[in-house]
Amino acid sequence: MEKFQNMGLSESTLHAISNKGYNEPTAIQEMVIPFLLSGESNVIGQAQTGTGKTAAFGIPMIEKLKEKAGYVQALVLTPTRELAVQVCEELDSLKGNKKLKVISIYGGVSISEQIRALKKHVDIVVGTPGRIIDHLNRGTLDISNIEYLIIDEADEMLDMGFIEDVEFIISKTNEKKKVLMFSATIPARIISLAKKYMGKFEIISTIKDSKEDLTVKKARQIYFKIQEIDKINLLIRLIDLDDDFYALVFTNTKVQSEEVANRLIENGYEAEVLNGDVSQYQRERILNKFKDKKTKILIATDVAARGIDIDNLKYVINYSLPQNPENYIHRIGRTARAGNEGTAITFVTPREFRKFLFIKNSVGSDIKEAKIPNISDIINSKIDRIKGDIVASSSENVEKIYKLLAQRILEESEEDPETIISSILKYFLKDTLNTKKYEEIRKVERNTTFKNTRLFVALGNSDNISPKKLAEFIEKETGISKKNIRNIQVLEKFSFVSVPFEESQVILETFKRKSKGRKPLVAEAKNQGK
Template sequence: MDEDLVESEAGFAGLGLRPELLRALLSLGYEEPTPIQREAIPPVLAGHDLVGQAATGTGKTAAFALPILQALTAERTAGPQALALVPTRELAEQVSQAVHRYGRELNVRVLPVYGGQPIGRQLQALSRGVQVVVGTPGRVLDHISRGTLDLSDVRTVVLDEADEMLDMGFAEDIEAILAETPAERQTVLFSATMPPRIDAIARRHLREPVRIQMAREDVAPGEMPLVRQSAYVVGRPYKAAALGRILDVEAPTAAIVFCRTREEVDSVTEALNGRGYRAEALHGGMSQDQRDRVMGRLRGGSTELLVATDVAARGLDVEQLTHVINFNVPSAPEAYVHRIGRVGRAGREGVAITLAEPREQRMLKAIERLIGRRIPIERLPTVTDLRARRLELTRATLQNALEDDDLERFRVVIDSLTDDHDIETVALAAVKLLHEAAGGDVDEAEIPSPAPARRDKETRQRPTDSGVTRLFVGIGRRAGLRPQDLVGAIAGESGLPARDVGAIQITDRFSLVEVPDSAADRVIKALSRATIRGRRPTVRRERPNR
């Protein structure tokens, strides 16, 4: 191997992987192992059993796939040399594809087996011989009972997403499958959470396992986290309406909304579709074909919101996913970490939003203790906020139209109208028509505020009264603006104490901030001269709706 290749592979090469795997990793653009890979690969390569706690997006698939490939032999065996059990069809496909990519220079024969696919294709592949099987417990057990899958030569068994397999009722299937494998096999177990029943499986089926628990990844001071986390406190009767408002303001490219039950999934999906969103339900009561169609529409862009239970969404990996929304506070803090791991990957910023009932705020504190940081409580968007958002969308639509080359043919309309009206009045009428065609102003009641929530550095919920002025600041989320940026600029430039800055609402292109009436002119003057996130924004009093 040449010197450049050795140097570029130093991170993975230091783990003792064979050259064929190193070249595959290099071609895929992998430069350094993730923490879970660095911790897990050496003991698994050494033949130890392993229990690893790691959330989605940490690279755990490679942590077990690479050692499996390392240990494969060319000898012909009656059955596979490795078996990976996963909870869902989607995860079976993803793991199988990963094993194939990593082992392409080894000509690895890997087969995913799961329900919902014609079994004849799987039978043919098994009869030809495969080295690695990745499957769901139900279909793997089906093949065992048919006599089409012989596990007597299995050297490594992986239980991936073990907690979810138990939640889905696969405990007995897993026990039956493990009973068909050699007693001297190596067993590797990965789970996002570690409830007592996972420990029970480890005690029964693993031999003195190495245990790895991946801590949260710290963010360097001043560095923006990849997942923007926030919460809204709202009463149960108003949660569906609150969710709709949050989505109106956030405008996600693609989002997953997590619910607790199938009934809740169906009711939330119906409410969102009634609001004009393209939402799809995903839960355990659906057939595999229905699940496949839903996922196809989400990945194809014809669906923008997926409303799902935890179990149904396990294993889903949507490239364009931008938002994860918890319709309820997850009862297990580890589940929260696992959910938000679906966004904020590969350097892209993601958003995690939680709707909490007043009684659930103590559960938020448990999550904060686990992740080691506060989750800001935001002010729920008001009708005024939604009207501002819709006007902003109208402005953006017009901005795009102004960049179109095909405008000249409409000049005759302008010329005829300006005989009796000035050009500004004509423009206002055109904007009004466009705005109304897109849905017009919001016409709905305000959502009552629950009992006062806790406050922190990013939560400034001051009562809106006659002593408060709301300012428009022409910079928003697209410029990377955070609440603390705005508070710091106001305090630093105008001298207004940070504690006197009120509610802050940040949208894509602009922000709204409340300051005391007596300080409004001073803040406007100071911010107009200031540079925030590299820009000098427009600052003025918010214009009242007419």
């Protein structure tokens, strides 16, 4: 507690921090709390999800707010209902004995109850943009006098298309307020928003090397090359390989999330699905079951999974490849949290390999290819677990009735003891060790006929391009070292370069994304063998 005490916090806040079991501030808390207490400029705080960002802005904000102000003093915007509830509960626990009223407002529940709550001299409102706007339009929420506007998970807020809503909400506030944005990533859109509405601001980041830290260095990251049709069979093998399988499985569409969940249920697994068609009541029920490990497999779309916060999640599985590097970061950031170990697994089809390499290069992570588990590996793993459980449960204190039953079986059976035990195991285990349960998975061969890939570049001598300038240009645009760009041939209106296969796929995907629907500047040369 010494570092918290040295920040000059009140006894009430220190007591609340102590009650929550906080001994030392996290990196983002240690940097942000003193800065905000000093009353300095607005802040963009960058840190990984699950590193105590709520306390980082909540503690100094609570210290600064007045008791019995009679108006809303702070507004916290969150992208999801779950995060709104979570942040509200965290702030309520941090205020200690200070007389501040904190409420959360979000869609999917009765608005009349929220209206009644807002009439009772609320100090801090935590909510989602849609429901906040609803109350503003009804005149049931007044944020014209707020002293703090906090935009939590700002990158996710923008990804979900809330930018216009956020701007509308900002327009209903005053110019003197402090604006704080917290985010795992800081894309250009956030900087643009900050320049427009924050005036003078500081970026406080705990991420020294954004590429390495953002992808959660503690998480083991692997990928499997797999045909689309075989993904469900691979998922089943992974589930059966680990007796303590506990995973959040991401798909890109609602339809696919339901298909995957249904296939698992058909195969005897208990799985839940979370997508945009799930009601708020069902959503809370599903999440509570998942957090309590009553359900260990949750299939979810990205939007539906926003705000899911589980510290001991063992696996995050990208059943569908993420749309972009930021999406990948957000997904895998849900495992290996709070000091726990975790594994991020990505399924990659042949058609997606170029896109996957682009993501891999962008996030700067060492994502290793993994071998698909053999059926024999899974059966042997099950045998070891069963054997271990039986040996561990063997005891001299077995009740006499079971010993009597065993004696009678041995006396009455003509088979040897080994056959008898085998028959008993088969009777109780049923199809647990049946290899026919597992379908064969097709081997994926990547087309690497040519060790190097020849690329066509629509720049030449007429564009004042030299071999050196071209290599430097490609390196700057893609992050691929110019050392990998060889056999450069610059002609009048176009050029050719040779690049190793994997690097070529990153270059092609990068320029495809930059083209925004137009013809990319770089493409594969037509005659690769020449």
